[in-house]
Amino acid sequence: GIDVQLRRRSSLVPNLVETVRGYAEHERGTFEEVTRARSMLEQAQQGGGPADQAVANNMLTGALRHLFAVAENYPQLQAAGNFRQLQTELSDIEEKIAFARQFYNSNVLSYNNRIQVVPAVFIAGMFGFTAEQFFQTDEDGRAEVSVDFSREPATPAGDASGGGSAADQSETSG
Template sequence: MIALAVVGVLALLLLFLVVMTYNGLVRKRGAVDNAWAQIEVQLKRRHDLIPNLVETVKGYAAHERGTLEAVIAARRQAVSAQGPHDQASAENLLSGALKNLFALSEAYPDLKANQNFAALQDELATSENRIAYSRQYYNDAVLTYNNGIQTVPANIVAGMTGFQAREYFQAPEEERGPVQVRF
């Protein structure tokens, strides 16, 4: 009788541990999903600013059609990207196209002095900072979640209940090296 009570108490403790572990993993997975949603919010803000920026530039640099079309195409690809890897690649392509667009402002002093252009450029810079923070927050949440599903005893519960590791938001390989500065 006492042995049966001890076994029952141990079974309840084990069940409690499994439930607590599972709930902790659900919370961590939710944090990752929330962090990804925050990245998407900031990227949408960035994507919404770009058409306004392009329209402002069009009036000053109409013959720079190739640069403007590259920005529009990169934005389109970034808007339709799915998942951290594709999104990172598309956003890096868009960043490169925007750098070319901002380089145009150096060639057109009137554009550089335009208040709308300056305001949009400032808004885009603010968006870039928010995106960088959101990416960092997402990667921190992924680290916490991935560590959670890979450590004992949570890895047992994670394996039984189908929790899968999440992908980090990473820069492409070619952008990880040192920056080359040439004068």
């Protein structure tokens, strides 16, 4: 379900951050934002309900969008095989999260409608069944990220050819 896909995405984030960090050392604020958002998602998965998980998921989605916007300034990073693989994997997970969210919300809608009609409303009242919350995404999170390409990208330290970087040689978990 949603939890499984959120965990998969959360476990992918450190590899993604380390890969980008190899090319964009000075983007510390972005890395901290992603790390904080990931931590919040993990906490929400431990003890939060769907609403808490949705809020944390929205924060991580926004932080990852910002990370990818930063990555746009580094052509060598865009060309790195492991970055492309992580980006593809993240995209696949995002699709699975969307499908799981649709399935969950469909079931919540069905359940919430069911406990409001006779005779289920009486049974629901006797046993304390209450309406469940939907897993909602932040509408603002769907907005496009604006990226400023007017400034020159910083030249990453190290090999200008893009080969031999520690980020290129790191293994991804999967």
